[in-house]
Amino acid sequence: MKTLTLYLKYWLIRVLFLILVLLIGFGSYFYSIPQFSWGSLELKNHVYTKFKDLPIWLYSIEYFIYTFLIISILLFILIEFYKLNKINRKTTRDKYIEYFATNIVADLYSEREYTEAEIKDNQKKIKKAIRGDYAKRLIINTLSSVRNQTVGVVRNKTLGMYYDFRLDYFIYAYLHSPYLRNKLFALKVISDFHLQRYEGYIVKLIKRKNDVLRSEALVTLIKLNIYDNLLLLNDLNVSLSLWDINILIKTVLELKEIDIDYLSLINSEKQEVSILGIMLARLNDQQDLKSEVKKKIGDANQIVNEEAFLAYISLSKNQTNYGFLINEFNSAPDKAKKAIINAIESHPDRNAAIHFLEWVVENESFVHKTEALLVLMELDLNIVSVFNCSDNPIIRSVCAQVLDINM
Secondary structure, eight states, rough: HHHHHHHHHHHHHHHHHHHHHHHHHHHHTTTTTEEEEEETTTOOOHHHHHHHHHHHHHHOOOOOHHHHHHHHHHHHHHHHHHHHHHHHHHHHHHIIIIIIIHHHHHHHHOOOOOHHHHHHHHHHHHHHTTTTTHHHHHHHHHHHHHHHHHOHHHHHHHHHHHHHHTHHHHHHHHHHHOOHHHHHHHHHHHHHHHHOTTTHHHHHHSSSSOOHHHHHHHHHHHHHHHHHHTHHHHHHHHOOHHHHHHHHHHHHHHHHHHOOOHHHHHSSSSSSHHHHHHHHHHTTTOOOGGHHHHHHHOOSSSSHHHHHHHHHHHHGGGGGOOHHHHHTGGOOOOHHHHHHHHGGGSSHHHHHHHHHHHOOOOOOOOHHHHHHHHHHHHHHHHHHHTTTTTSHHHHHHHHHHHHHTTT
């Protein structure tokens, strides 16, 4: 019933707005005809007699004035409605904070056992006070806040109260609501309370075109931890954006306890899932996956290739295959090239490192020349001095910039 009410409100507002636009747009036409005919029924247009003798310019001004008055009245009604709604919200919030929020928190942390009569009486009072959507959102936010900061008995009590106050029906309606803000609120509550019966509909939301909704649905599904190892991403018929991938990584790192099948993710046929696996392997320091990550270097997808370079360098620690990195330098994306240049500083063969960095200064872009010279300053300052006297004006400019920064 709540879902139906939300849809009626959603479409009613839009239909009324459409009717208003149509009335304004076609009003001038209706005022210009003497009568309306529907079959045998004929109605005289009394407005026509008032406007028929007016010149066009005066008629246009009159029509504009009437339109302006109608819009002004509607705006006034909307402003008054907004003010009334704001007052009601403040009253609800003050009442809630003053009494109910305090009582709810006290009940959650209370160590004594309440009698069945006390519990029913308390529930009755709170249910009476949270009839509106705003009041329900307030109590849900309070329970969510307590739940996210506690464990054990108190945490379990929050879920009990959630069901006692019949808030599940409210969240179900919000999840299926046509309003985006309602769906996002419901998804957050579902993930906070680990509510399990919504996963089928959440999977459908992941396939929506709205990026914010899709990302929030993905995060919710991961937090519910119904599907193991993130492998559901292989089965979802949806492309993940870089925004989605970064949101998923942030979520997984926060959860910590989630079991990740890195190997399956890295070798996934879906490139965005492979990117996710490579990034997670790097961020969680999965050094035993270095060889698997290495296989992804040179991938046709530029982002896969870039992340593979970054992960390989990060996971190699002191066992980096510097010869391999130097040989693959030309195929590396710009971000990976910068990482390789900085990694070369740890090359055990100092002469090989210097020779490579000299080549970068002479052949690569301005940005990479700068990175190479910064590393060379740590290895051999004399070589930087030589480059400072180079015949190439670009190299001299880079040297001047690097020396100026380090003075």
